[in-house]
Amino acid sequence: MTAPDRQAKVTIVVGAQWGDEGKGKWVDIFAEDAEIVARYQGGNNAGHTLFIEGTKYVLHQIPSGIFRKNQTCALASGVVVNPAELVREIEKVKATAEVTPERLWLSARAHVISPWHVHLDGLKENQAKEAIGTTKRGIGPTYSEKAARTGLRMGHFVNQEARDLWVDHMRDSDKSFAEFFKNSAAQWQEFFSAAAALAPFVCDAESRLRAAIKSGKKILLEGAQGTLLDLDHGTYPFVTSSSTAASGACTSIGMSPKAVTNIYGIGKAYVTRVGSGPFPTELFDEAGKHMATLGKEFGATTGRPRRCGWFDAVAMRYAIDVNGFDGIILNKMDILTGLRELKIAVAYQHPRLGTIYELPWDAGVLKDCTPVYETLPGWIEPIPASGRIADLPAAARAYVAAVEKACNCKVMMVGTGPNRHEALYS
Numbered sequence: 001m002t003a004p005d006r007q008a009k010v011t012i013v014v015g016a017q018w019g020d021e022g023k024g025k026w027v028d029i030f031a032e033d034a035e036i037v038a039r040y041q042g043g044n045n046a047g048h049t050l051f052i053e054g055t056k057y058v059l060h061q062i063p064s065g066i067f068r069k070n071q072t073c074a075l076a077s078g079v080v081v082n083p084a085e086l087v088r089e090i091e092k093v094k095a096t097a098e099v100t101p102e103r104l105w106l107s108a109r110a111h112v113i114s115p116w117h118v119h120l121d122g123l124k125e126n127q128a129k130e131a132i133g134t135t136k137r138g139i140g141p142t143y144s145e146k147a148a149r150t151g152l153r154m155g156h157f158v159n160q161e162a163r164d165l166w167v168d169h170m171r172d173s174d175k176s177f178a179e180f181f182k183n184s185a186a187q188w189q190e191f192f193s194a195a196a197a198l199a200p201f202v203c204d205a206e207s208r209l210r211a212a213i214k215s216g217k218k219i220l221l222e223g224a225q226g227t228l229l230d231l232d233h234g235t236y237p238f239v240t241s242s243s244t245a246a247s248g249a250c251t252s253i254g255m256s257p258k259a260v261t262n263i264y265g266i267g268k269a270y271v272t273r274v275g276s277g278p279f280p281t282e283l284f285d286e287a288g289k290h291m292a293t294l295g296k297e298f299g300a301t302t303g304r305p306r307r308c309g310w311f312d313a314v315a316m317r318y319a320i321d322v323n324g325f326d327g328i329i330l331n332k333m334d335i336l337t338g339l340r341e342l343k344i345a346v347a348y349q350h351p352r353l354g355t356i357y358e359l360p361w362d363a364g365v366l367k368d369c370t371p372v373y374e375t376l377p378g379w380i381e382p383i384p385a386s387g388r389i390a391d392l393p394a395a396a397r398a399y400v401a402a403v404e405k406a407c408n409c410k411v412m413m414v415g416t417g418p419n420r421h422e423a424l425y426s
Contacts (some may be wrong), residue, residue: 010260011030038222041248042240062086119138167181268311288309
């Protein structure tokens, strides 16, 4: 394999760690040969960063494929949409890429983030004894209302009568909503104004996607966050509010798993995490500072510093099992350059349970785990920006081989920088 599989019909790209793995760049690379790029979950709590011809772009809701010509992009039913923020993002992207209703499909089934949801999110996070570390963008409360069957869908949001019915229902069912609605008129005005701007984009995106799959078009599905933040399979309760795993794509689109051709997991050559929650390989030494500084490890959405640690093969093996990866994309290999010694966590040690080789389901147990490391020599010579994995320095090749052995999965591609061309293939 010298590049992403050109014959694949439906490819899913999944974050293999706690998010922030660099999915945006790789979705952009894969999108070159895709006809449709669809986002299947999450909201504007995600930030996909791309560098195109030296210019940095951060996308929060629009799929990363929007910068490729002739591709259609879609937000499917599993996504939650902040209308006012999406309008701003569309206007910003329009300076570089064409954004029309033909190129961007907004699912009528996707749920809407209102000012009320943002208010509730911040209130809960600020009052919590042990904060989860959410972005306070209203994601969790919106998914909660979706599950409670009281939420507002995009198809209803762009219909004034249906939108007004939702507001009336919320006002009648919650006295605090009525007070907040009265005291935040400017926020609500911006929210309502976004309906007219987005109405032309709203459609039955899932039917269109299924029809495209049946016709044999090449579809690329991108997730936000990462596997370890999955609502069901992540380090609960320190997770996001949606299904980040590959199976979430099938649910969001209403698509048979049989349609999926390839699933790739993207992970950094080390690990980062934003927010609270257990992180067995977290570093507080010079190696961690090296990763944070050279990797510019700050959240694309919040600007919060990311916690950094050694590569965790226990967690990656779990992500492989949950998603069924056909291969790993190992990003940010260049950041490890200059470290004299590297480590890979191959197991955990727990004070009561002994040596553990599988990721525990209980975040409380994981919190008490210490990593069992395999130590490898580092490298100081620069690594090539493009070419083949075989072109890496000997120590870097040995590191990739050690990751493959510890995870029992092939490293198909390696990221060597933020730009499109900075990639190595097997």
